[in-house]
Amino acid sequence: MIFDARDLIAFPGGANYSDTVLAGIHFNLTTLEHWNYTLYSNGTLSNGSKCMIVSEAYAPKLLYPNGTFINATSCYSPVNPIGLRAKIGIGFAVAFGFLLMGCIMALRKHGRLFLPAERRFRPIGRRWQWYWGILTATAAVISLFMNIDVDRYYLPELPIVLTSFFWYLLQMCTMALVWEAIRHWGSWQERQYIDPNPFILSQDDRRAMFEFFIPLVFYLFLWLNFFMIVPRSWGKLEKQRDDDQTTRYAAPTATGIRPKIAAFFLLASWLITVGSLRHSIKNYMPRNRGIVNRVIGFVGATPPRFVLLLIFSLAMIAYQALCAWEFEWSVLKVKGDRAAIYLGGYTPSLLILIVQIFYGWVSPNEDRELIRQRRQRGVETDRDLGLVKKPAWWRRLNPDYVAGGESMRDRIARNVNEIGGGRATTRGIDASLANRATEVEAQQNQGLEMNSLARTASNATARSGYGAGSESYGGKSDRRRTERTLAVAAGMLFPSETSTPGVAERRRELMLDGPPPPYNPTGENQGRGRSRQGGGGRPSSNERSTSTGTTGSLSGAPQQVKSMLDI
Template identity: 55%
Template sequence: MTIDARDILAWPGGDNNTDTVLSGLHFNITTLENWNYTLYSNGTLSNGTKCYLTFEPFAPALIFPNGTFINATKCWHPVHPIGARAGTGLGFAVVFGLSLVLTLVALNKHGKLHLPAQKRFHPIGRRWQWYWAIFTCATALISLFTNIDVDRYYLPEIPIVLTSFFWYLMQIGAVACTWEAVRHWGSWMERQFIDPDPFRLREEGRRYWIEFFLPLVAYLFMWLNFFIVVPRSWGKIEHQRYPEQIITDAEPTATDNRFKSAPFFLFAAWLLTVFSLWHSIKHYCPRNRGIINRTIGLFKFTPTRFMLIIPLAFIVPLFQAMVAWNFDWSPLNVKGKPEAIYPGGYAPALLIVIIQGIYGLLSPNEDRELIRQRRERGQTLDAELGIQRKPAWWRRVQGAGGGPNETMRDKIMRNVREIGGGGPTARNVKEAIHTRAAESSPNGPTSPQEDMEMVSIPSPQHVVGVTGPIAAGDFASARQTAGRYVGVMTPSATSRQAELMMDGPPGTVPPPPYTDRPPLGTGETGRNHSVASSTSPSINSPPVQVRSMLDV
């Protein structure tokens, strides 16, 4: 605790030379001086390490020879009632808390994905403006709640440092929130611009590289503001315990060159925000000819919320520069004027967050909006082609689809029921057997065991997907019917031989009769055991199965 010599007071007289009276209580001067305690004009008793109040009702009752006080109150204690600065701060804290809830609702609404994420448009890009709004509200709340003890503490200490520290962070958050809102609006415009034609804007060229490097430069200026203001010694800001100390320590520290240069970096970030807005309007909105028409178009295509939050964001570095030259308006001043601190220091950030929150509630989710635009484009194309599509509920009414709450498991089970399983499938198998047999020619052989090459009749134990029983008579009748009509599909050996002995084209000699094979019906097998002279397979052998194209 640094105290000017002019504020040191002599010990009040007591009963003798070693006695002094403080607030009606007697203390031993020898003990006080032995522990280097000094009486100051601001009503405190301090030895440079410990400080106690000496006025009622906080005066100590007794001091022991070892320097210990009884019922003493330290100087850094909230003894004063809430003043104008703390009361106004509480009102702002309540509004910032409501704005925080509003921001969380907007983040939950706009942060959800209803379309697959694209590499060109990352999901976190749309959320950054809400993240910075949450950061702004959080730092503002900390600054405002610690601001209460700035009024209540008898001597300034850590509350004034915490209030100032988080106030500067809140300023950065407000500018960053505005920047992200403008930057993402340009990204959203680009997404709508290329959604009908993904190859309309290539990821190269001057436009692409400006949009790539612009956020890096903007955040560079914001972080420069942070590193100039925050990483420093804040101890002298607490030295506001009497007027001389304010003049020698606090005011020079709060108005030094670092505090004076920091606002210009925030102002540079604000200029880049305006440039980003102009760049997005230039590339993603209808173009105008001439300087006057371009200026009119700039205001015409600028969203309403940007017309509000961009001027508010300009006030942030402006007021930060003003308090760096005028200590009376500064939040770093314990006796600063609330009528200047809150309208210039807190109101712009609060209004930015509120406007963003209202926009978040009123505007639709971007994925849903993109789905709506795609639907409208599809309806327009259908109208041009003369196509009239049924509404979505039409298929459910006609039984083509499941209910609105149908799960994937239900869909799979419905497909299984349609394809196979249960009594309907058994009936379908029976009908298929008879149909395949009836489709054959009625001129075939009469024997059910003769020439059955191309017809495959399943057995009851090989029917897959049938839960109900199939009578054996169904297969027997099917085989008999197939045996009668299968001749067309697989002709007999006699008809084959007659066909082979038919005359060829005119002028050709018919081939000699086949004598190496005995006629059918003589009891012979009709099979030639010579591999070289065998030209046709046996009609009683199983059908040849083609394994590949080389066997044909």
């Protein structure tokens, strides 16, 4: 604790020369002088290492010969009531707290992916502005809540340092937020520009190189601002216990050469942000000819959100520069101007967050917007080609319609599972052939001993072209049903007497009707075939054999074609 000699006062007299009275309590003056205690005009008692309040309410009750006080209150205790600076700070802190929740909600909305991540446009690129928004709101809340202890501490100490430190972080995070918002807007314009044709812009031209290096330059100046502000001695900022101490120690620290240079670095970051905006408008917006038209086009193409962000951020930088030259209006001063502190120090960042969160609330997710644009381009292309999109009810009636969001791969897998499909194995093929041979042999042995119901079913099956071995399987084995289905299909495609016994049986049944009717060139008997019981008529169309086998034709008599109906 350092005070000027003009702040020292003499100990008041007591009962004798070795006695003094402080706040109505007698203390041994010899002991106080032995331990180098000094009384100051602000009501404190200190010996350089210890400081105690000696006012009426907080004066110590007893002093031991070893220099120890009983019931003493430290000078750096929050004993004062909340002042105007703390009350306004609480209101601002609550507002920044709500904005912090808004940034988190906006991050969740705009950070979600609905399209595959692209290497050219990484998801973290659009999230950075919300990350910086969260850091901005957090730094503001800490700095503003520290203002409570700035007012309540009897003598300034650590709270004013924490308030000032997080206020400088608030300025840097706000500038980074503005930069990321404008940079990402340019990236979003590029993404929309190349989405119809990914090869319309090269990735190694002058434009791409500019977009690669300009973020590095911006963050270089931002971190230079950080290194000018943060790595320095903050202890002298606490020495604002009286006016003379404030003038000698605190003011030179707050208005030194480092804060002045830091303000210029922050202004350079702002100019780089404007340059990035100009670059994005030049490359991804309609171009204008002439200097005047370019200026008009630049102003017209700039979103209103960025106009507000750039104005508020410039006001923030101007106030930081003002604090570097005028300590009276600075946030770093304990008894500084309250209106200047909150209007210049916190209001620009508050307004920037409000604008950003409002934008995040009204604007759609970029992936969803890109999907909408692709769908719109598809509709326009279909209109140009003359294609008409089917209504929703048509897709449900279409056999190829996939319901419930089921993919084609899932649908094929479901169909394979229903018919009992699986990986073919040698054991399965051998078992299928053995079962088929057993069934064929059993059907050949039955012959004419089948009952009338089985004969009727067999005849109907034979007339329909499936053969005798194609009775429908009524069991529960999917594997057996598959094997029977394959056997029927093979019999239909490759009929023979050995593999399909139904051919010989069908030939025998057809010969029971007798020979075909005689040829009549006048066509009187066409369509009037004799009945089956008559023995001489031609079978009707639904009774003729549809077999394409050739085995019987090689062993039997040549067939005489009477008319085209016999073929």
